[in-house]
Structures are given as structure tokens and as C-alpha cells.
Amino acid sequence: MDANSMKVTRNDGEWIWINGKTMPLADARIGVEDRGFLFADGVYEAMRLYRGRPFGVKEHLERLERSAAAIDLALPCCRDTMAQEIQRLADRSELTDGLVYLQITRGCSVRNHLFPDPSTVPPTLLFYTRPLAPLPAPGEGAGISLLSVPDERWKRCQIKTIALLPNVLAKNKAAAAGADEAVFVEDGHVNECSTSNLFAVVGKTLVTHPLTNKVLPGITRAIVLEIAASVGVGVQERPMREDEAKSADEVFITSSTRELVWVESWDGQRVGKGRCGDVTRRLHQAYVERVREEVLPHVAVA
Amino acid sequence: MDANSMKVTRNDGEWIWINGKTMPLADARIGVEDRGFLFADGVYEAMRLYRGRPFGVKEHLERLERSAAAIDLALPCCRDTMAQEIQRLADRSELTDGLVYLQITRGCSVRNHLFPDPSTVPPTLLFYTRPLAPLPAPGEGAGISLLSVPDERWKRCQIKTIALLPNVLAKNKAAAAGADEAVFVEDGHVNECSTSNLFAVVGKTLVTHPLTNKVLPGITRAIVLEIAASVGVGVQERPMREDEAKSADEVFITSSTRELVWVESWDGQRVGKGRCGDVTRRLHQAYVERVREEVLPHVAVA
Numbered sequence: 001m002d003a004n005s006m007k008v009t010r011n012d013g014e015w016i017w018i019n020g021k022t023m024p025l026a027d028a029r030i031g032v033e034d035r036g037f038l039f040a041d042g043v044y045e046a047m048r049l050y051r052g053r054p055f056g057v058k059e060h061l062e063r064l065e066r067s068a069a070a071i072d073l074a075l076p077c078c079r080d081t082m083a084q085e086i087q088r089l090a091d092r093s094e095l096t097d098g099l100v101y102l103q104i105t106r107g108c109s110v111r112n113h114l115f116p117d118p119s120t121v122p123p124t125l126l127f128y129t130r131p132l133a134p135l136p137a138p139g140e141g142a143g144i145s146l147l148s149v150p151d152e153r154w155k156r157c158q159i160k161t162i163a164l165l166p167n168v169l170a171k172n173k174a175a176a177a178g179a180d181e182a183v184f185v186e187d188g189h190v191n192e193c194s195t196s197n198l199f200a201v202v203g204k205t206l207v208t209h210p211l212t213n214k215v216l217p218g219i220t221r222a223i224v225l226e227i228a229a230s231v232g233v234g235v236q237e238r239p240m241r242e243d244e245a246k247s248a249d250e251v252f253i254t255s256s257t258r259e260l261v262w263v264e265s266w267d268g269q270r271v272g273k274g275r276c277g278d279v280t281r282r283l284h285q286a287y288v289e290r291v292r293e294e295v296l297p298h299v300a301v302a
Numbered sequence: 303m304d305a306n307s308m309k310v311t312r313n314d315g316e317w318i319w320i321n322g323k324t325m326p327l328a329d330a331r332i333g334v335e336d337r338g339f340l341f342a343d344g345v346y347e348a349m350r351l352y353r354g355r356p357f358g359v360k361e362h363l364e365r366l367e368r369s370a371a372a373i374d375l376a377l378p379c380c381r382d383t384m385a386q387e388i389q390r391l392a393d394r395s396e397l398t399d400g401l402v403y404l405q406i407t408r409g410c411s412v413r414n415h416l417f418p419d420p421s422t423v424p425p426t427l428l429f430y431t432r433p434l435a436p437l438p439a440p441g442e443g444a445g446i447s448l449l450s451v452p453d454e455r456w457k458r459c460q461i462k463t464i465a466l467l468p469n470v471l472a473k474n475k476a477a478a479a480g481a482d483e484a485v486f487v488e489d490g491h492v493n494e495c496s497t498s499n500l501f502a503v504v505g506k507t508l509v510t511h512p513l514t515n516k517v518l519p520g521i522t523r524a525i526v527l528e529i530a531a532s533v534g535v536g537v538q539e540r541p542m543r544e545d546e547a548k549s550a551d552e553v554f555i556t557s558s559t560r561e562l563v564w565v566e567s568w569d570g571q572r573v574g575k576g577r578c579g580d581v582t583r584r585l586h587q588a589y590v591e592r593v594r595e596e597v598l599p600h601v602a603v604a
Contacts, residue, residue, distance in 0.1 A: 016334065029331035030339060032318065032428060037332060038405070039466040040342035071471060101413060103340070110432075111403060113466070113473040113497055126334060130412075154468050155454040163465040164341040164415070166456050169373060171415040195415055 013095045016128035017085055022092065025128045034124055036105030039113070040163035042124075043067035048132065048257050049098040050295045052090055056256065057083050059219045063160060064102065070159045072115070073106055076123055086127055093129035099257060102127035103162060135259055138284035139276045143264030144180035144253070146271075148242060149173050151184035151191050151214070158213050170194040181253060183266070186214070189239040196255040197221040200240060200248035201233065201279045207248070210237035220254035223290055224283055231282040250277030252284075260284040315397040318430035319387055324394065327430045336426055338407030341415070342465035344426075345369035350434065350559050351400040352597045354392055358558065359385050361521045365462060366404065372461045374417070375408055378425055388429055395431035401559060404429035405464060437561055440586035441578045445566030446482035446555070448573075450544060451475050453486035453493050453516070460515050472496040483555060485568070488516070491541040498557040499523040502542060502550035503535065503581045509550070512539035522556035525592055526585055533584040552579030554586075562586040 014025035035041035045064050047054040054060070061079040068075050075082075086100055105124045109116040135141065153166040170182035171194040182194040191209055192198050197218040199208045206228045209215045228235045245251060250272045251263035260283060262276040316327035337343035347366050349356040356362070363381045370377050377384075388402055407426045411418040437443065455468040472484035473496040484496040493511055494500050499520040501510045508530050511517045530537045547553065552574045553565040562585060564578040 018334070025334065028334045030334055032320070032327065032330045032332055032430070034339065035470075037336065037339045037407075038346075038464060039470050040464060041467055041470050044340075071467065072474070105339075113470050114477055115470075115474050128334070150457075152457040154456045155452075156468075161467055162340060162342060163467040165343055165373065165463055165465040166458075168337075168341050168343050168415050168417075172374070172417050175416055 013093045013098060013129055013131045015089055015093045016126055017089045018126040019122070019124060022089065025130070028126070028128075030124060031108035033111055034105055034108040035116075036103065036124060036162060038111050039106075040161065040165075041071070041073075042103055042105030042162045043071060043073065043160050044101070044103040044162050045160065046102070046256055047086075047100045049090055049095055049100060049129070050291055052094075052096050053295050054086055054090060054100045055291050055294060056219045056223075057086060059222070060102075060256070063217065063219065064104070067160045068104060070156070071161065073104065073123065074118060075104065076125055089127060089129055095129055095131050097132050097134045099130045099132050100127055101130070105162070132257065138260070138288060139281035141261065141276075143262045143274075143276060145178070145268075146181050146183050146193070146251075146263055146266040147174040147177050147179035148185045148190075148267055149182045149194075151186040153184065156213055157191070157215060158211065158217060160216055167194040184214075185242050188241055190242050190245050191215055191239075193253055196253035196258065196261075198245070199224065199252050199254065200245045201250035201277060202244070202248050204232070205234045205236050206279070206283075207236045207238065207240055207245075209239055218254055218256070220256055220259060220287070223287060224254055224260065227283060227286040227290065230286050231279065233279055233283075246271065248272065250280045252277075252280045259287055315395045315400060315431055315433045317391055317395045318428055319391050320428040321424070321426060324391065327432070330428070330430075332426060333410040335413055336407055336410040337418075338405065338426060338464060340413050341408075342463065342467075343373070343375075344405055344407030344464045345373065345375065345462050346403070346405040346464050347462065348404070348558055349388075349402040350561075351392055351397055351402060351431070352593055354396075354398050355597045356388055356392060356402050357593050357596060358521045358525075359388060361524070362404075362558070365519065365521065366406070369462045370406060372458070373463065375406065375425065376420055377406065378427055391429065391431055397431055397433050399434050399436045401432045401434050402429055403432070407464070434559065440562070440590060441583035443563065443578075445564045445576075445578065447480070447570075448483050448485050448495070448553075448565055448568040449476040449479050449481035450487045450492075450569055451484045451496075453488040455486065458515055459493070459517060460513065460519060462518055469496045486516075487544050490543055492544050492547050493517055493541075495555055498555035498560065498563075500547070501526065501554050501556065502547045503552035503579060504546070504550050506534070507536045507538050508581070508585075509538045509540065509542055509547075511541055520556055520558070522558055522561060522589070525589060526556055526562065529585060529588040529592065532588050533581065535581055535585075548573065550574065552582045554579075554582045561589055
């Protein structure tokens with residue numbers, strides 16, 4: 001086995017595109033004075049690969065544009081070019097199931113809170129691939145446990161920034177208590193989770209927080225709201241009291257890498273019937289079908 | 303001129319110690335999956351070099367310990383070792399006036415909000431030097447202008463984390479309005495500035511925000527409060543209404559790199575007499591003497 005093929009073996013689907021260059025992820029480096037490293041001055045996206053294709057790439061890149069605009073950061077190339085390069089990297093990775101993580105920062109320059117001149121300091125743009133295990137079919141996976149934590153984040157949570165320390169601390173607080181995910185609670189109401197959006201099924205109605213500065217506009221969240229009618233449930237986007245959410249018939253979280261995951265317990269108390277609820281399962285099934293519709297036409301028949 | 307001496311010339315006092323290795327700052331790199339870059343999962347300090355010595359290094363490293371503890375991050379070495387290595391790097395830089403910037407993050411590992419195992423993923427510790435211009439003598443420098451902005455930061459501002467995007471955005475909002483520094487205002491009260499603490503002189507009293515979760519416990523702030531008695535002013539640590547602060551006799555900011563800087567205008571209106579006030583100047587003078595006392599005994603008589 002020569003050095004090159006060893007590298008490919010070690011690499012195992014982990015490739016990165018960084019400022020126009022492609023290399024194994026483990027070989028990529030950034031400067032110490034990158035503003036992403038010193039100031040969290042950047043935004044990001046995470047997409048899931050299905051059959052080697054990033055699902056919802058258009059929606060993710062639209063959100064990236066909104067996040068970047070919200071922090072006055074100009075993207076160095078258009079959405080179509082980015083989508084093409086992401087697909088090219090996904091092809092190179094040869095992954096079927098995987099992650100595409102994308103990040104853009106305001107570049108590398110002498111540390112100063114003031115923005116550098118973008119004509120001399122280009123942004124740092126990168127995206128990388130990594131294998132992910134296939135997800136369980138709707139209704140077949142294990143449920144998760146939630147822990148309520150105070151929402152200590154900043155006031156612009158609708159922007160998908162890399163200033164994630166509060167989310168990191170919340171997630172680890174949950175883990176320390178034996179829970180899988182943290183729910184941000186503020187003034188007695190639930191906002192979202194540390195790495196996902198939160199939904200509750202109350203009777204025949206699907207309830208989730210409206211799109212304010214308190215929640216991230218999740219791509220999976222939006223699709224779930226779109227497909228709710230197809231499984232016969234109404235939708236309410238409104239803040240929920242913590243006790244109302246905890247006593248809902250079903251609770252689930254959504255994220256691009258995990259799709260829908262049902263909640264088994266919350267602060268140590270069973271949620272609903274303690275198994276994946278019917279509405280959650282049917283919504284998840286409809287989501288998976290949506291993924292299939294987008295991804296399948298592009299896959300050659302073997 | 304050979305390659306080595308060229309490097310020293312280019313380098314110009316910019317040296318970095320990173321995980322035990324010393325090199326020119328421009329040569330230093332970190333991994334893309336450093337948690338400082340992906341999650342803002344780290345804390346930092348910035349000290350000023352006077353005559354080649356970092357002022358207040360003990361206080362800065364104590365605060366670093368508190369910041370790290372607040373985010374459950376274990377420091378890889380003790381304070382004395384860090385202080386020695388910082389002095390060694392300062393010596394190597396041959397700088398008289400300069401900056402020592404120090405940062406520690408939770409290391410480089412596969413992206414996951416959950417903390418990595420510290421026994422296999424060591425933190426990333428680095429500090430670097432950079433020249434700074436000497437500061438004007440007390441009362442001789444230009445004043446600065448402030449702009450009030452809403453405080454949109456998270457709820458644990460007493461921790462000196464690298465999740466600085468809200469501060470970066472505030473500072474640039476001030477700059478866009480032609481101002482030098484942003485003042486965070488919340489519920490009609492002033493907390494602190496985007497890169498400094500804020501003081502007002504009201505009659506014979508020095509007023510600044512108490513040490514709550516709304517302000518960073520500045521090293522310069524603490525010294526100014528200590529020396530206030532020596533210039534004949536009392537001290538009140540209490541929240542100030544924005545209008546009270548704006549109509550104070552004197553207003554100034556403090557930071558380790560800028561010492562004390564008097565405020566000339568705020569939201570376009572003149573502050574005090576529009577020049578450096580007597581109390582500010584005398585406090586600054588006392589501060590400079592404190593620096594001299596700490597730094598001078600260690601400097602060999604030329």
C-alpha cells in the first residue's frame with residue numbers, strides 16, 4: 001500500500017474545501033488570527049448527505065446568506081457555485097450517508113474588533129464531509145431525554161453563528177444530568193433546544209415556537225410544518241409554557257442531521273406514552289419521503 | 303541579509319507560544335476543528351507590556367483561571383509556569399511597549415457540542431506578542447466618542463470568553479456612526495462598553511457598574527477603584543441610568559491596553575466640559591504610577 005492510498009484510507013470520507021483548495025480534512029489548518037477563532041465572527045450550516053447528495057442545499061445556502069447578511073459579512077461566491085462545489089466535494093468523499101459542515105468567517109487579520117477591509121482580507125470559507133451512520137426508520141429509533149436549562153444566550157438566536165459557547169455549555173449540562181438534549185426555557189416558556197428545534201403535539205395540533213429572535217429557523221422545522229397537513233394535524237406557531245409542553249401527547253426535536261427524534265422523557269418524567277407517538281412517526285415518514293423525492297431523481301438506477 | 307534575519311525583520315516583535323512551541327506569529331496554525339474556531343469554546347486575556355514586562359500578569363492569570371473554571375475548562379499548567387513562559391516570550395520579542403494576547407480553547411477534535419475527553423484531547427493554549435505604540439501621558443491624549451447600543455449579549459458577561467461576535471457587531475455599529483466605542487444599554491441603564499469598562503464622575507464620586515453578570519471584571523477597573531481614594535474621590539458601584547451617565551461631570555473608559563481614556567462625546571452630545579477632566583487625569587496619573595511601581599524594580603538601570 002503506497003502513501004497515497006494510505007492517506008485515502010485514513011481519510012475515510014473526510015474531505016475539506018477551504019478557500020478554493022481541496023484536501024483531507026485532517027491536513028487543513030487556519031491562521032491563529034482567523035476571526036472565527038478569536039471572535040466567533042462567522043456563521044455556519046450543517047447538511048445531511050443522502051445517497052451522496054446534500055439534502056436541502058438550496059434552503060441551507062439561503063439561510064447562510066441571511067445569517068451572513070445579518071452580521072454584515074459578504075459571501076465570496078454565489079449560491080449556485082457553492083452548491084456545485086459542495087456536490088463536487090461530496091462526490092469526492094464517496095460517502096452515501098454523511099455530513100456536510102460549512103463555515104464562513106470574516107477572514108484572518110491583525111486582531112481588532114473592527115471589521116477588516118474586505119478588499120484586502122478575504123473571508124475564510126470552508127466546507128467538509130464526514131461519514132454519518134444511516135438513521136433509523138420512522139418510529140424505530142430510541143427516544144431521547146430532555147433537560148430544561150435557563151436560556152442564557154444572546155438576543156439574536158435566529159442567526160446561525162459560530163458563537164456557540166452557550167449551546168455547548170447547555171448541551172453538556174444536559175449530559176451531566178444524564179439527558180441527551182437541553183431545552184432553553186425563558187420566563188416559563190420553551191424556546192428551542194441547544195442543537196435542535198422543539199415540537200409538541202397537543203391533541204390534533206402541532207405546536208412549535210414562532211420564528212422570532214429566540215429560535216433558529218430550522219430547515220427541518222420548516223419542512224415539518226409544511227407536511228403537517230398531509231398527516232392530518234393543524235399547526236400553531238406560538239410560545240408554549242414549559243408545563244404545557246411537558247404534558248403534551250407527543251414531543252419531538254428536529255435537526256438536519258437527525259431528522260425527527262421523539263422525546264421519551266423530560267426532566268426525568270415520562271413524556272406522552274413513553275414511546276414514539278403516531279403523529280411523530282407519520283410526520284417523520286412524510287419527511288423521509290420528501291427527502292427521497294428530492295434525492296432519488298438524481299441517483300442513477302443501478 | 304540572510305533568510306533568518308529577514309524573518310526577524312518581517313516578524314517585528316510578533317512571536318507566539320502555542321502548545322509548547324515558539325515561532326513567529328505569522329507561521330502559527332491551528333486545526334479547522336479546533337473548538338475555538340467551531341464553537342467559541344474558549345477564554346482569553348490581553349495584557350500590556352511596559353518596558354518589556356506584562357503588567358498585572360498575576361491578576362490576568364487569576365481571571366483566566368476563573369473564566370476557564372466557569373466553562374469547565376481545565377488549564378494545562380499552573381499560573382507560575384504560564385507567567386514564566388509569557389515573560390520568556392516577551393523577552394524574545396524584544397518589545398518594550400506591546401501586547402500579550404493569550405487564548406485557551408477546549409482543543410481540536412471531531413465536531414460535537416459535547417466536551418471531548420480531556421485525557422485524549424488537550425486544550426489549545428497560546429499567547430503571542432505584538433508591538434503597541436506607547437500611550438499618551440495622562441490628560442494629553444485625545445478623547446473618544448461613544449454610541450449607545452442595546453445590550454444583546456448573553457447572560458454571563460463576567461466570563462471573558464472568545465464568543466465575542468456581539469461585541470464585534472456593537473463596536474462596528476459605533477464605528478459606522480462615527481463613534482469610537484459602543485456602550486451597552488439595557489432597560490435604560492449602562493452596563494459597560496464593547497471592549498472596555500465605563501466610569502462616570504458625578505460630583506466627588508466615581509461611579510461604575512457593580513460586578514454582576516453584566517460586566518467583565520476589568521483589571522484596570524479594579525485598580526482604578528483601589529486608587530480612587532488617593533485622588534480624593536469616593537466610589538459607588540451601582541447601575542447608572544443612561545441619562546445620569548451622559549450628564550456626568552466626567553466619563554472615561556478603562557482597558558488593559560488603553561489604560562484610562564476620557565470621553566468627549568456620547569451619542570453626538572458633548573460630555574462634561576469636552577476635555578479631559580481633573581479626576582480622570584489624576585486617576586490616570588495614579589494608575590501610571592502603579593504601573594511604574596510594579597514594572598520599574600525589574601528593569602535594570604541602563
